[in-house]
Amino acid sequence: MGLTKDNILVLYRQDDEDSLSFAQYYQNTKELDDSQLLGLPCSGAEILPDYATFQSEIEDPIKNYFTYHDNMEYVGALEIKSFLVGYNVPGGFYDGGDVVATTSRLSRIDWDYDHNVLNPFYDRKSSKSLDDFDYHQIKVASRVDAPTLALAKLMIDRSEGALKQGTANGTFYIDPFLPQWTWADQTYVDDVVNFADITLPNLGLAVYTTVPLDPYVDSILPFVKNDSFVWSSGTDRASPSFFKETGSVRVFFYNADASGAFSIRDGGSSTWPYLAISAGYCFCASAMSDPTGDGYLRPRPFFEAIISGASMAEAFLFASPSLDNGVCLFGDPLLYVKLPTPYTINERLTPPQSYDFVTDHLSRASGFLYAMETISNQIVDIVVGSNDIDMSVDLLLPCNALMSDYAGAHVADIVPAAVESFRLVAPKVSEASKAANTKAVEIFLAAKGYSVGSLFNDVLLTSGIALSSLYVRPSGSWRHDNVIETFSYEKMKNFHFEMDVAADELFSQILISKDSLSSTEGWYFQKEVDVFESLPSAGVSSNYAGRHVRYQSLDNEALTTGAIYYLRIRQKDDETHAYTYSKLVIYS
Amino acid sequence: MITYDQYKNISDLLGVIYATSNDAIGEIIECQSLEADTQAVRGQNFDWAAIKQSLSRTKEIITRLRSGVPRSLNAAVTALQSHVLRYYDSVDAFLEAGSVLVSSDFAALSGVVSFAIASGNVEL
Numbered sequence: 001m002g003l004t005k006d007n008i009l010v011l012y013r014q015d016d017e018d019s020l021s022f023a024q025y026y027q028n029t030k031e032l033d034d035s036q037l038l039g040l041p042c043s044g045a046e047i048l049p050d051y052a053t054f055q056s057e058i059e060d061p062i063k064n065y066f067t068y069h070d071n072m073e074y075v076g077a078l079e080i081k082s083f084l085v086g087y088n089v090p091g092g093f094y095d096g097g098d099v100v101a102t103t104s105r106l107s108r109i110d111w112d113y114d115h116n117v118l119n120p121f122y123d124r125k126s127s128k129s130l131d132d133f134d135y136h137q138i139k140v141a142s143r144v145d146a147p148t149l150a151l152a153k154l155m156i157d158r159s160e161g162a163l164k165q166g167t168a169n170g171t172f173y174i175d176p177f178l179p180q181w182t183w184a185d186q187t188y189v190d191d192v193v194n195f196a197d198i199t200l201p202n203l204g205l206a207v208y209t210t211v212p213l214d215p216y217v218d219s220i221l222p223f224v225k226n227d228s229f230v231w232s233s234g235t236d237r238a239s240p241s242f243f244k245e246t247g248s249v250r251v252f253f254y255n256a257d258a259s260g261a262f263s264i265r266d267g268g269s270s271t272w273p274y275l276a277i278s279a280g281y282c283f284c285a286s287a288m289s290d291p292t293g294d295g296y297l298r299p300r301p302f303f304e305a306i307i308s309g310a311s312m313a314e315a316f317l318f319a320s321p322s323l324d325n326g327v328c329l330f331g332d333p334l335l336y337v338k339l340p341t342p343y344t345i346n347e348r349l350t351p352p353q354s355y356d357f358v359t360d361h362l363s364r365a366s367g368f369l370y371a372m373e374t375i376s377n378q379i380v381d382i383v384v385g386s387n388d389i390d391m392s393v394d395l396l397l398p399c400n401a402l403m404s405d406y407a408g409a410h411v412a413d414i415v416p417a418a419v420e421s422f423r424l425v426a427p428k429v430s431e432a433s434k435a436a437n438t439k440a441v442e443i444f445l446a447a448k449g450y451s452v453g454s455l456f457n458d459v460l461l462t463s464g465i466a467l468s469s470l471y472v473r474p475s476g477s478w479r480h481d482n483v484i485e486t487f488s489y490e491k492m493k494n495f496h497f498e499m500d501v502a503a504d505e506l507f508s509q510i511l512i513s514k515d516s517l518s519s520t521e522g523w524y525f526q527k528e529v530d531v532f533e534s535l536p537s538a539g540v541s542s543n544y545a546g547r548h549v550r551y552q553s554l555d556n557e558a559l560t561t562g563a564i565y566y567l568r569i570r571q572k573d574d575e576t577h578a579y580t581y582s583k584l585v586i587y588s
Numbered sequence: 589m590i591t592y593d594q595y596k597n598i599s600d601l602l603g604v605i606y607a608t609s610n611d612a613i614g615e616i617i618e619c620q621s622l623e624a625d626t627q628a629v630r631g632q633n634f635d636w637a638a639i640k641q642s643l644s645r646t647k648e649i650i651t652r653l654r655s656g657v658p659r660s661l662n663a664a665v666t667a668l669q670s671h672v673l674r675y676y677d678s679v680d681a682f683l684e685a686g687s688v689l690v691s692s693d694f695a696a697l698s699g700v701v702s703f704a705i706a707s708g709n710v711e712l
Contacts, residue, residue, distance in 0.1 A: 354626040368612035394671040416642040
């Protein structure tokens with residue numbers, strides 16, 4: 001799990017003494033095996049003319065160096081999960097007018113080149129760190145290059161220093177606002193503001209933020225001082241005086257721009273990556289050519305990954321909306337940094353959300369018990385309706401006993417758990433005051449926008465909680481939750497859903513058929529751990545795998561309370577996947 | 589005696605009850621598993637101990653309904669099969685005579701109360 005020194009392959013340029021010197025410097029610093037240095041027959045150009053040249057000079061020699069087993073790339077006995085693109089190794093290649101970063105391409109070395117492909121690991125909800133399975137699909141890659149060999153080596157020294165210091169505690173400077181000429185720019189700004197509102201206050205760092213001026217004007221950070229992180233947006237040039245003195249380790253600098261990383265070897269440059277590295281930053285990300293607003297890194301997945309224990313390079317991967325593009329990462333891929341906060345990213349349910357699921361399951365159990373009661377009545381009806389005396393004599397008593405055992409079970413059996421479930425979120429519920437109980441429960445339901453089914457309401461009535469009809473779902477309404485799956489790691493995909501509800505197990509009598517591609521009405525997805533939002537018309541992206549999609553029946557789709565139906569649901573992207581089957585019991 | 593259609597209807601319904609009780613138990617088990625998926629939030633009155641106890645009790649009650657304690661489900665199946673045995677040597681003989689195929693759920697339930705049904709008389 002995670003990255004260690006045994007998982008890295010350092011790339012250097014053959015017949016280039018400085019390039020080899022850097023690779024050996026890194027090798028000595030990290031105590032790498034000789035086999036972890038690979039000399040490439042590549043040119044000294046910073047940007048190669050095309051992908052074919054990149055393949056022959058970089059990609060193919062790397063692939064040829066690997067041995068493959070268990071779907072993993074090995075060098076000797078070492079599993080390779082990351083690349084360090086070393087000093088004087090080409091940093092990218094041209095694809096038409098765009099430049100594709102070597103680091104971005106090498107992340108997808110297991111897949112065919114696909115310019116600007118959507119990154120399947122971007123903002124992944126299920127896990128904020130990469131495991132061995134993930135590394136079968138993706139690699140992390142970063143680059144250390146500079147105008148001079150000395151500066152390149154200094155970056156490694158700084159990373160070692162940051163590793164020893166352990167915790168980054170300088171100020172976080174953030175500028176979310178760039179000129180919003182396109183919808184993609186607006187989305188980027190919204191995402192950074194969302195990060196500033198939700199995640200940033202929990203990082204345990206002092207924060208300096210810009211304020212919005214005008215949607216078409218670039219707000220600017222005046223300077224940074226005692227800084228550990230800078231997340232900036234807009235203009236791609238600056239002056240060295242931007243960076244004032246600091247007593248804190250400078251960890252990560254990012255500026256969302258179009259060409260800051262076009263060259264890192266130009267010593268006279270005023271681009272952000274060069275200035276940031278010169279000012280002492282260990283890590284820096286920028287673009288070699290315009291990734292557009294869609295391709296800018298996003299801070300929330302980046303820092304959620306850091307908090308969850310990912311390395312800087314892994315966090316970069318989670319923060320990259322697309323790959324095989326020009327966004328480049330500079331720094332030591334083995335750098336891990338801690339933040340001065342006990343805050344953790346939690347994919348576990350919040351208590352209120354858990355309550356919602358608990359009551360949903362209890363309601364279903366109640367629905368099944370109600371169905372058993374109904375069925376036992378039907379059995380008695382058959383016996384009573386018989387003209388055969390022997391049959392009536394033999395079966396009536398035991399069938400009546402069966403009916404009487406199940407009568408009211410859907411309420412009586414559920415009451416204890418139902419009452420306790422409300423104690424989880426409405427602590428004022430007590431045996432003493434039924435009115436107080438009702439009030440406490442209604443306050444909770446109103447605050448969360450929850451409601452209960454009619455069978456569960458029967459249960460609550462028994463325990464003295466008489467909810468207003470505002471909190472009881474219409475009779476016959478129903479909902480179904482399904483866990484979203486992912487099927488491929490080649491690229492991020494968007495899913496829609498097809499669902500059938502039938503009266504019979506073989507689906508020969510389909511009563512309701514839904515397709516979210518035709519209409520998203522009634523469809524929701526678990527946007528946050530405890531928030532469901534309407535399904536977008538584009539569907540839900542595969543990074544939400546592990547969370548739920550929900551269908552809430554429409555007014556004209558009411559079914560019979562206490563009846564059992566059969567439901568099947570399947571995801572579709574550019575192909576249609578297998579059905580998941582389940583029973584649907586109506587508890588409203 | 590009971591007609592083949594009546595037997596088929598009643599046995600199917602008893603089988604559905606047997607399977608449905610399993611579904612109800614499954615929902616309680618899902619509830620119980622939520623404890624592991626829920627954040628422990630300090631300072632909030634969120635206590636799984638109370639609900640765990642009541643869920644266990646609910647599960648126990650439903651399990652008893654399923655497994656025939658207080659025997660009403662078992663008694664109903666036993667009464668049905670005993671009625672048939674008043675006229676036939678075996679339940680299978682009755683089923684074969686009427687070309688009746690019982691549901692797999694009912695066959696399982698019948699087996700629990702010692703009236704095993706041959707696989708040839710059970711729906712696939």
